[in-house]
Amino acid sequence: MKTLLSILVVLGLLGTLGVLFAGMLGLARTDGNGERSNALMRWRVLLQGITLILFVLLLLVSRG
Numbered sequence: 368m369k370t371l372l373s374i375l376v377v378l379g380l381l382g383t384l385g386v387l388f389a390g391m392l393g394l395a396r397t398d399g400n401g402e403r404s405n406a407l408m409r410w411r412v413l414l415q416g417i418t419l420i421l422f423v424l425l426l427l428v429s430r431g
Contacts, residue, residue: 372425377416384410 390407391399 368428369425372428376418376421376425379414379421382413383411383418386414387403 386407390411391406393404393407
């Protein structure tokens, strides 16, 4: 269980980082679509929340 949660946390971190950079690059473009960047930032917040929950679960499993 610890291994699965660890892998999911790492995947969540990488996914969050990827969406963050995609959103930042979209915002940096002068001809970029602002709506798309906002959607990516919402996805980033969602992924961060999921990753945080997985991390807390990992900590709880590791303690017991």
